[in-house]
Amino acid sequence: MVKILGAVMTGFACGYLGFKISFAMKIRAESLNNIITSLEMLESEINFSMNKLKQAFMRVDKCGLFKFAAENMDEKGVKTAWTNAVNECSTKLSLKDADKDILMTLGKNIGRTDTDDQIKNIKYIKSMIAEQEKQAQSEYRRFGKMYRNGGVLVGLLIVIMLI
Template identity: 30%
Template sequence: MLKLLGALMVIFSCSLMGMTVASNYRRRPGEIRALQNALQLLETEISYGATPLPDALTYVAERCDQRVSPLFGGTGRELLTMRGKTAREAWAMALEEYYPRSALNRSDRTVLLELGNSLGISDREDQIKHLSLAREQLKLEQAKAEEDSARNTRVYHYLGFLGGLTVVLILI
């Protein structure tokens, strides 16, 4: 009886690990889409609202998807504290806090870091160009993420279950 219970626990825990990995693959396209929408909102706020960057970031954080809100809110709050940090430094700090809890991968993070390098250092038109470029790069990453999600979600579900089953067979 204890062997059966242990075997079921191993299979369940390995299946759960597979589902967790699959969940990240499923979440990533939606999170990238939310980032694109937030960047579009920021672009609109900078171009048509002529809002200063800290206020625009705070505005975007209040109105964008909750999955990406911490990135924009953290940057806006850091800039509003006026501790002498540049927009690039504030963006990098917020990204470092946001990234571990997100479903984004390294290439998505690189796109966002490159965007941060151009925030607040040029005129309005140049910032709009950089925001548009980042959105286009994220659109490409989203297409890759959707392919990865379609391909890998089911694989990791099965891999978790079969991995647990293999461990049980080895232990028995």
């Protein structure tokens, strides 16, 4: 009885792991898409509204990243607040190291230069994130189903071997 219970639990764990990996891939693609949308809105905020950076970050937030940075901007400064926000939100947003590196580049330049240079920097970062988003969508389409089904099948294989 214990052997069967252990086999069933192992099977469920493998299936769960496959679904969790697939879900993380989906979340990454959606998060990158939301970041692109936020960057487009930030570009407009800087270009037309002339709001302070903290207010602009609060208004454009779609995924929690910009809001987290804005909340810490007064006490830590723009660069440190942005770095902390990227590091804190990367797990929730399922970001890879390459995504984080691109986003860190934004923090180095935002708020330090004139409006035109900030717009250019945002456009550059937006294009880099768009490439990452295309890659994430492609990976999810190619491997998402494989991870879900593979996890279940490996779980079934282990169950069969244990029983």
